[in-house]
Amino acid sequence: MLLIDCPFCGPRAETEFRCGGEAHIARPVDPSALDDVAWGDFLYMRSNTKGVLAERWNHVHGCGRWFNALRDTVSDRFLACYRSGEPRPDPVPAEAAR
Numbered sequence: 001m002l003l004i005d006c007p008f009c010g011p012r013a014e015t016e017f018r019c020g021g022e023a024h025i026a027r028p029v030d031p032s033a034l035d036d037v038a039w040g041d042f043l044y045m046r047s048n049t050k051g052v053l054a055e056r057w058n059h060v061h062g063c064g065r066w067f068n069a070l071r072d073t074v075s076d077r078f079l080a081c082y083r084s085g086e087p088r089p090d091p092v093p094a095e096a097a098r
């Protein structure tokens, strides 16, 4: 069973969580000023990283709060979990290289 370390509750089973997609995507300051291509890019274009990716996660069957996590998309290992608004931590090099 995969455990995810909720920054508010501690380690819990992955079945309690839902992924909200890539983290640290800045919303445009004035969305009405964007053309359709730029708006589409904001909504749908993501990095599709092979390796360490920062993602938003929701503890939907727990505290209900959102947080960010660094997950290796190759091994499906969580390298760090941190609260929204906190800076992205650097992954441990040995962990990221796996």
Ligand SMILES: [Zn+2]
Pocket (backbone or CB within 6 Å): 006, 007, 008, 009, 010, 059, 062, 063, 064, 065
């Ligand atoms: Zn929680």
